[in-house]
Amino acid sequence: MCVGVPAKVILKKEYSAVVDVMGSQTTVGIIFVPEVELGDFVIVHAGQAMSIVDESYARQSVEEWRRLIDARNSEAVK
Amino acid sequence: MLEILKQSSNPEICRPLAEAVIEIALEFNRKFGRKPAFMEVCGSHTMSLARTGVKQVLKNEVNLISGPGCPVCVTDQRSIDAMIALAEGENRIICTFGDMMRVPGSAKTLLDSKIAGKDIRVLYSPVDAVRVAEENPDKEVIFLGVGFETTIPILTLMIGEAEKRMIGNFSIWMTTKLVEPVLRFLLDAGEVNLDGFLLPGHVSIVLGEESYQYLVDEYQISGVITGFETAELLSGIYKSIELALSGQAAISNNHPAIVSKTGNQVIHQWLDKYLTNCDEAWRGIGVIPNSGLDLKPEYDQFNAKKRFTVDVGEPRKTKCRCGEVIRGLIAPNECPLFGKACHPINPVGPCMVSAEGSCAAYYQYMRESF
Amino acid sequence: MEKYISLAHGDGGELSHRLIRDVFIEAFGDGNAAMFDAASVAISASKIAVTTDSFVIKPIFFPEGSIGKLAVAGTVNDLAVSGAKPVYLTCGFVIEEGFPIADLRRIVTDMANEARKTGVKIVAGDTKVVERGCADGVYINTTGIGVYEANIGCSLEFEEGDAIIVSGTIGDHGIAVLAARGELGITVPITSDCASLNRMLEMVLQHTEGVRIMRDPTRGGLATTLVEIAEDFNLTMKINELDLPVKKEVHGVCDLLGFDPLYIANEGKAIIVVAANEKDKVIDLLREFPEGKDAVVIGSIIGKDKGQLLLETPLGSKRLLTRLSGTMFPRIC
Numbered sequence: 043m044c045v046g047v048p049a050k051v052i053l054k055k056e057y058s059a060v061v062d063v064m065g066s067q068t069t070v071g072i073i074f075v076p077e078v079e080l081g082d083f084v085i086v087h088a089g090q091a092m093s094i095v096d097e098s099y100a101r102q103s104v105e106e107w108r109r110l111i112d113a114r115n116s117e118a119v120k
Numbered sequence: 121m122l123e124i125l126k127q128s129s130n131p132e133i134c135r136p137l138a139e140a141v142i143e144i145a146l147e148f149n150r151k152f153g154r155k156p157a158f159m160e161v162c163g164s165h166t167m168s169l170a171r172t173g174v175k176q177v178l179k180n181e182v183n184l185i186s187g188p189g190c191p192v193c194v195t196d197q198r199s200i201d202a203m204i205a206l207a208e209g210e211n212r213i214i215c216t217f218g219d220m221m222r223v224p225g226s227a228k229t230l231l232d233s234k235i236a237g238k239d240i241r242v243l244y245s246p247v248d249a250v251r252v253a254e255e256n257p258d259k260e261v262i263f264l265g266v267g268f269e270t271t272i273p274i275l276t277l278m279i280g281e282a283e284k285r286m287i288g289n290f291s292i293w294m295t296t297k298l299v300e301p302v303l304r305f306l307l308d309a310g311e312v313n314l315d316g317f318l319l320p321g322h323v324s325i326v327l328g329e330e331s332y333q334y335l336v337d338e339y340q341i342s343g344v345i346t347g348f349e350t351a352e353l354l355s356g357i358y359k360s361i362e363l364a365l366s367g368q369a370a371i372s373n374n375h376p377a378i379v380s381k382t383g384n385q386v387i388h389q390w391l392d393k394y395l396t397n398c399d400e401a402w403r404g405i406g407v408i409p410n411s412g413l414d415l416k417p418e419y420d421q422f423n424a425k426k427r428f429t430v431d432v433g434e435p436r437k438t439k440c441r442c443g444e445v446i447r448g449l450i451a452p453n454e455c456p457l458f459g460k461a462c463h464p465i466n467p468v469g470p471c472m473v474s475a476e477g478s479c480a481a482y483y484q485y486m487r488e489s490f
Numbered sequence: 491m492e493k494y495i496s497l498a499h500g501d502g503g504e505l506s507h508r509l510i511r512d513v514f515i516e517a518f519g520d521g522n523a524a525m526f527d528a529a530s531v532a533i534s535a536s537k538i539a540v541t542t543d544s545f546v547i548k549p550i551f552f553p554e555g556s557i558g559k560l561a562v563a564g565t566v567n568d569l570a571v572s573g574a575k576p577v578y579l580t581c582g583f584v585i586e587e588g589f590p591i592a593d594l595r596r597i598v599t600d601m602a603n604e605a606r607k608t609g610v611k612i613v614a615g616d617t618k619v620v621e622r623g624c625a626d627g628v629y630i631n632t633t634g635i636g637v638y639e640a641n642i643g644c645s646l647e648f649e650e651g652d653a654i655i656v657s658g659t660i661g662d663h664g665i666a667v668l669a670a671r672g673e674l675g676i677t678v679p680i681t682s683d684c685a686s687l688n689r690m691l692e693m694v695l696q697h698t699e700g701v702r703i704m705r706d707p708t709r710g711g712l713a714t715t716l717v718e719i720a721e722d723f724n725l726t727m728k729i730n731e732l733d734l735p736v737k738k739e740v741h742g743v744c745d746l747l748g749f750d751p752l753y754i755a756n757e758g759k760a761i762i763v764v765a766a767n768e769k770d771k772v773i774d775l776l777r778e779f780p781e782g783k784d785a786v787v788i789g790s791i792i793g794k795d796k797g798q799l800l801l802e803t804p805l806g807s808k809r810l811l812t813r814l815s816g817t818m819f820p821r822i823c
Contacts, residue, residue, distance in 0.1 A: 045164060046270070046322040046348070047745045048125055064122075064742030066669075067677040071247065073277060074386050083121055085325065085378050086746065088217070088274050089245025092387075093325040093378040097121050100377035104127045107351050110358065111136040114143065131732065131804040138805055173803030218748075218819025242819050244674055244747060350805065464815035475748060487810045 046085045048095055054080055061086065128349030129172075137354040138177050144361045145181035156361050157183035157313060159306075159448055161299060162320030163190030163476030164348055170485035172350040174357075182357060185312060185448040186481075188302050188402065189320060191266045192219050192474035193446055196401040197435035199295045200470070201225045203264050205430040206293060207233045207240055213256060215249035216264040218242045222473045226436035246274055250281045253290035262424045265292040269326045272296050272413055273387045276394040279415065279422050291424040294414050297400055299323055300334070301411035305402075307339045312448045315364040316342035318356050321375045328383025329373040336369045347375040394419060403470070404443015442469035445478050452482040459483060495589040500619030509617065513595055517602040518612045529613040531578055535637035539574035541565060542633040550593065550627050552670040554681035555663075557630055558600030560757060563686040564708070565634035566608050570688035571704040571760055573643035573695060574636030579605065580614040581632045586625040597628065608686040610634070642695050644703050648725055652702055652791040653769035655762040657690070657776050658683065658784040660712050661740040661754035669743070676746070680739050683781075685758035690779040698772055700765030707761055710814040713752040715761060717799045717813050726796040729789030729811075732804050752801075753814045763791070 049061035049070065059072045061084065071090040072078050084091035127133055148156045160166055166186040169175040175184050188194050204225040207214045214230070221231045221242060234240040239259075243249055246263060253261035265275045275292055282290045299320065306312065319332060324345045332343050342363040346356030356374045363370055373379055391413065400412030415423045440462065441455040452458050452471065462468040464480060471477035491512055498505040545561045562579065569576040581601065585594065605612050662683040669678040687706070695701060703723075707715035712734075720727045736751045744751050758781055764772050769787055776782030792800075799811045 045745075045748050046325075047742075049746075050122070063746055065679060065737075065739035066742040066746075068746065069675055071245075071277065074273060074384055074390070076386060083125070085322065087270050087322060089247060090274050090277065092270065092273075092322070093384060095121070095125070096377045097124065100121070100124045103352070103355070103374075103377060104124055104133075107127070107133050107137055107355055110140050110355070111133065114136065114140050129804065134805055170809075171803075173805040173807030173809065176803075176807035176809065177805050221819050464812075484812065485809045 046087045046092065048083045049086045051078055051080055051082050051084060054078065059091065061091070128347065128351040130351070134350040134354060137351055137358070138174070141178060141354050141358045141361070142181050144358060144365070145178070148361050148365055149181070151365065155181060155183045156315045156364050157185060158316050158318055158357065158360050159185045159187040159312065159314050160318040161187040161189045161303065162318075162323065163193065163474065163478075164322070165189070165318055165320065165346065165353070166478050167476040167481045168348045169353055170481040172353065174350060174353045175486065178357070182361070185314070186445070186478040187317075187448055188306070188405075188446045189268065189299070190471070190474050190476045190478070191268055191271065191297060192223055193442060193470045193477045194297055194302070194402050195266060195295055195470065196403045197226065198432055199401065201227075201432040201435055202430050203293060203295075204228060204230055204233060205432050206262060206424070206428060207238050209260075209428065211259050213239045213241060213252060213259050213261045214264065215241050215243050215246070215252060215261060217246070217266065218244075219474050220264055220266065222467065223470045224467055224473065226433070247278055247281055250278055250285065250287060250290055253282065253287050254285065257289060259289065261290050262428070263290075263292045265294045265296060268297050268299060269323045272395070273326065273390050276390040279394050279419060280390070282422055288421070291422050291427050292415070293424040294412075295400065296412045297402070298411050298413065299327070300331070301408045302402065302405070303335070305405060305408050306447060307341065309447075314341065316344065316360045318360060319343045319345045321345060321347040321352070321379065324375065324379040324383070326383050326387050329371060329379060329381045331383060332371045336371060340369045342369045342371070344372045345375050345379050402446075404446050438468050440469035442471040442479070445471050452479040455479070491591065493591055495585050495587060495591060495594065495619055497587055497619050497621065500585070500617060506617065513591065513598055514615055517595070517598040518605075518615070519602070529580075531611075531613055533577070533635075533637060535639070537638045539569050539572050539636040539638065540633065541568040541572070542631065543568060544629060544631040546626070546629050547667065548626065549667070549670050550597070552667050552682055554666070555684035555757070556597055556600045557628060558597035559604045560684050561630040561632045562601050562604035562608065562610070563684055563757065565632040566610060566686040566688050567706045567758075567760070569634045569636035570686070570691045571706050572636065573704065574638050575692060576608060576610045576634055576636045576688050578635040579610050579612045579632050581612060581630060582616040583618065584625055584629040585617065585619050586627055587619055587622040589627055594628065604686060608688050644701050646703060646723070648702050648723060648763065648791055648794065649765065650791055650794060651766045652763050653766050653787045654716070654727060654729060654789040654791070655764060655769065655772055655776070655785060656707075656712060656735065656788050657687070657760045657762070657782045658758070659735040659737045659740070660707070660756055660759065661736060661744070661751035663757040664711070664754035665740045665743050674747070676743055678739050678743055680737055683756055683758035685781045687758060687760050687781055690776060690782050691760060693778075694762065694772055694775050697775055698764065698768045700768040701772070702763040702765070705761045707756050707759055709755050711751070711753040711755060712761070713799065713811045714813045717811060719761070719763070720799045721797045724795065724797045725791050726793030726798050726800065727789060728792045728800045728802060728808065730802045733786060733788045735784050735786055749818055752811065753818065766790070
């Protein structure tokens with residue numbers, strides 16, 4: 043439905059920000075995420091930041107995947 | 121943070137995760153004597169499931185059905201013909217997302233018009249269209265506004281910008297689509313049997329987790345908000361099967377890092393300010409009441425449909441079965457044209473042309489031969 | 491001298507004469523060849539390779555390259571991957587009226603430098619000028635002549651298990667040029683990979699046996715070129731997504747715009763298919779050159795009957811790759 047890419051805010055202006063996407067830079071609008079701060083990761087769609095990535099939730103997701111895998115492994119041992 | 125985000129495509133996580141999904145799918149199979157079936161609502165899911173190989177890896181255990189989530193594909197033929205006809209007018213600059221360029225109209229594509237000398241520009245950041253209008257005051261600049269909830273807010277930004285800078289030669293041809301009405305249509309029609317939906321991660325940024333409660337309350341069906349990377353897709357499917365096994369319908373947010381309970385409220389304010397519900401025609405479905413958003417009457421000056429009239433005849437009839445593909449009734453390769461008369465180079469229907477169209481995804485990523 | 495090209499520079503009269511003398515001969519050196527209608531050159535081989543290529547690029551100058559460098563390297567590479575040693579080039583220019591002569595000089599200097607580096611001689615040339623608006627700055631056609639040395643070359647005989655090697659990261663040129671156009675507002679800290687590969691590939695051919703085929707994956711990218719090899723020789727080839735060398739910056743831009751690095755153009759990369767037991771040696775040889783420092787094995791030939799290219803995903807599934815179909819447009823969905 044919509045391409046969205048995580049990008050790190052490296053320079054914040056009033057309505058726009060320069061973001062880094064794995065070493066390449068581009069300017070995106072930040073009107074929809076006024077609370078964004080330097081260093082935050084945002085999801086970019088068609089030149090606009092749509093959402094700020096919540097690091098603790100992102101971490102939780104990864105931990106959940108690992109738990110899922112570990113649970114399977116320990117079951118396999120039994 | 122980047123390290124955390126990268127984990128979503130780490131094969132050391134993804135491979136065992138895929139095995140875990142297969143295992144729980146087999147458990148479902150043992151219990152119900154069939155494969156669990158889910159619809160990925162979002163075209164980007166269709167594309168990611170195919171590109172990452174998730175769909176391939178799970179093909180024997182999980183039935184993943186593509187839904188009506190590719191904005192180009194669901195646009196009905198008459199609207200597409202209208203947009204192409206719009207480009208025929210004199211003294212116009214048509215700005216569009218790249219996705220629209222090769223969509224076949226009844227007679228030709230936008231790309232054909234461009235080749236014939238029409239000024240048609242592909243923009244990545246649509247707000248640039250307002251700048252194009254400012255730089256070309258003697259031309260009418262029209263943006264082709266297709267999209268679902270993720271893209272629609274960006275269209276309102278353009279109106280805001282044109283309003284602020286008092287640009288009179290800019291307008292949008294709105295033909296936007298909303299997720300809820302089409303999901304309701306599919307569920308009411310009851311044509312596909314589903315154990316749940318994989319809900320679109322990026323649209324959900326705007327809508328929020330709670331907006332899907334109607335699925336549970338009115339239709340007793342589950343939905344899992346799912347991201348687009350391999351591990352996100354797999355865990356979304358895992359959760360969907362888990363819910364299906366529990367027999368309890370629920371909405372689960374499997375992408376909480378970017379999707380909140382109530383969605384992006386700033387975006388809601390923009391939508392409320394400029395837009396109002398309207399009926400929209402969907403390919404293969406017809407008009408669904410209140411299934412799109414159009415500019416409020418006070419913004420008529422930016423509404424291309426109010427400013428320009430285009431004549432389009434009856435759309436050309438083809439054997440293309442995109443309409444049924446969109447509704448999840450047939451798989452792309454069940455269409456008689458698939459891979460033969462209809463091919464990415466010479467697409468007959470929009471599902472073959474849009475990168476996230478079910479047919480294109482199937483053609484590019486799902487064919488195999490060993 | 492005038493600052494801009496005018497139609498008179500292409501009419502064969504005094505201005506044409508001065509342009510040739512002051513720009514082309516100045517850079518390419520050999521004034522004698524310009525005295526005749528055709529260049530006479532000596533060849534010491536019983537078999538030669540001939541190739542021709544036209545160069546149109548926007549922008550004309552881009553990070554680490556220009557249309558001039560490209561016009562030499564591109565044709566040299568076509569000869570080099572054919573197993574021939576490039577010796578002579580000709581060049582034809584179509585220039586738009588109003589093109590700055592300083593830019594033309596820069597382009598011609600780039601061509602001369604690249605030719606010197608690769609050891610080819612530019613022996614004949616032609617210039618035409620078209621009215622403003624009839625061309626986009628400058629177009630260059632180069633024709634290259636290479637010689638085959640006895641007992642050195644590609645066997646074109648393939649075996650199951652043959653290794654597929656790419657000489658470095660993919661997509662650099664396409665993304666660098668796209669960013670240099672400035673239309674997308676993206677800054678990319680990478681440069682075009684535009685480079686002549688003849689010395690590196692000569693070394694590979696001289697010091698190894700079992701090279702089956704070499705190709706340069708330019709337009710259409712790595713996937714398109716590999717599909718062509720697979721179809722032309724009826725081979726089933728498999729490459730591994732995890733082994734593909736892609737710079738993270740290229741990856742980032744592709745993610746943003748919805749592009750696939752497999753289909754982005756390269757201008758200084760070679761694909762080499764080689765016998766499995768020689769693959770390490772080829773990699774070692776390639777890595778001795780700056781253009782080959784990121785060389786890796788990306789896959790192998792797994793059959794000799796289907797004429798297909800397969801990609802193994804990180805999950806272990808396989809999918810069929812096809813040629814690039816149509817221009818890539820940045821997309822939102």
